[in-house]
Amino acid sequence: MTLQFATRNDAIIAGYVPFLVATPQNRPYFDTAPFGLSIAEREIIDPMRLESKTFLHLLQRLDQLTFGPEGMPMPLWIFYDCSELPGGIFGFGRYADALDATLLAEYGVPAEYHGLVPFSMYIAIPMSRPGDWMGHNLASLSPTFPELGLRGLGAITKALALKVYRVEQFYGVTQWESKALYIHTKFGPLGLTTAFTPAHSTPHSLTYSHAVDEACIRAACGDPTVTLDYPPAELYLDSLDEKGMIELQEQIEAGERFAIVGPPERYENGVRHPIARR
Numbered sequence: 001m002t003l004q005f006a007t008r009n010d011a012i013i014a015g016y017v018p019f020l021v022a023t024p025q026n027r028p029y030f031d032t033a034p035f036g037l038s039i040a041e042r043e044i045i046d047p048m049r050l051e052s053k054t055f056l057h058l059l060q061r062l063d064q065l066t067f068g069p070e071g072m073p074m075p076l077w078i079f080y081d082c083s084e085l086p087g088g089i090f091g092f093g094r095y096a097d098a099l100d101a102t103l104l105a106e107y108g109v110p111a112e113y114h115g116l117v118p119f120s121m122y123i124a125i126p127m128s129r130p131g132d133w134m135g136h137n138l139a140s141l142s143p144t145f146p147e148l149g150l151r152g153l154g155a156i157t158k159a160l161a162l163k164v165y166r167v168e169q170f171y172g173v174t175q176w177e178s179k180a181l182y183i184h185t186k187f188g189p190l191g192l193t194t195a196f197t198p199a200h201s202t203p204h205s206l207t208y209s210h211a212v213d214e215a216c217i218r219a220a221c222g223d224p225t226v227t228l229d230y231p232p233a234e235l236y237l238d239s240l241d242e243k244g245m246i247e248l249q250e251q252i253e254a255g256e257r258f259a260i261v262g263p264p265e266r267y268e269n270g271v272r273h274p275i276a277r278r
């Protein structure tokens with residue numbers, strides 16, 4: 001199955017199975033056929049049922065395999081209380097029987113399990129204003145198993161998840177050093193809400209926000225016919241420049257508005273972010 005438009009990532013979309021974790025209460029509010037990519041009934045997982053246990057535990061394993069090395073693995077209660085109950089989890093997977101034994105062992109899939117094994121997930125949580133959502137977790141096994149050639153998996157997972165959840169205004173939190181910013185900036189310029197965030201366990205976190213429309217989702221999916229506008233950079237912030245982050249934060253608090261206007265750029269001192277006034 002593919003989307004209603006062609007993308008650079010059609011091989012992944014056709015070769016992997018979309019899934020959605022949703023409670024019966026939330027499910028009617030979700031789009032279970034984003035751009036015609038129908039999520040089969042058996043791939044809509046109810047976290048309130050016993051039969052969902054192994055799949056939900058594999059989502060935690062996915063998180064460990066991807067986030068684990070960065071030291072932010074999630075306990076199951078965060079999955080349940082802060083993800084499955086209030087929001088949703090959308091991703092792509094493959095059935096265990098279609099996977100080779102080495103991968104199953106490295107993943108930690110139980111030998112008796114023949115169900116879907118998640119390869120990516122995007123978790124988001126609704127905020128107070130209808131249509132506002134915050135991104136809570138993005139995970140893709142592409143970097144863990146580079147031999148599978150899954151480049152693009154992270155981006156299509158986040159993009160289609162926003163369509164599934166019917167997000168209108170998106171908020172996200174990430175770290176200036178995070179490679180995920182290569183993905184987030186595919187959705188267009190990112191309005192900066194915080195540039196230095198002592199409320200977070202990693203103060204080098206930024207909070208960003210953007211409106212979600214069909215064009216930005218298609219662009220992030222890799223639709224070559226969609227081009228988004230990015231204003232030119234007026235300044236650059238090094239991903240480790242704490243002083244620069246605090247100065248930017250002070251200007252935001254004083255009422256100035258900034259946006260990240262492109263993906264992270266490598267330069268002679270490391271990685272820097274293009275920023276412009278809005």
Ligand SMILES: CC(C)(COP(=O)(O)OP(=O)(O)OC[C@H]1O[C@@H](n2cnc3c(N)ncnc32)[C@H](O)[C@@H]1OP(=O)(O)O)[C@@H](O)C(=O)NCCC(=O)NCCS
Nearest residue numbers: 066067138139140142143151152153154155174179180182
């Ligand atoms: C971040 C993560 C989701 C990315 O998944 P992925 O499937 O590799 O992502 P994609 O292939 O869709 O996109 C990665 C993009 O980053 C680019 N990229 C990554 N590292 C790069 C680098 N060092 N230099 C330049 N580009 C880089 C890739 O080229 C690609 O962009 P492209 O398709 O335009 O070339 C995955 O690494 C992960 O699960 N990490 C751990 C969890 C995490 O950090 N989550 C994000 C929380 S905010």
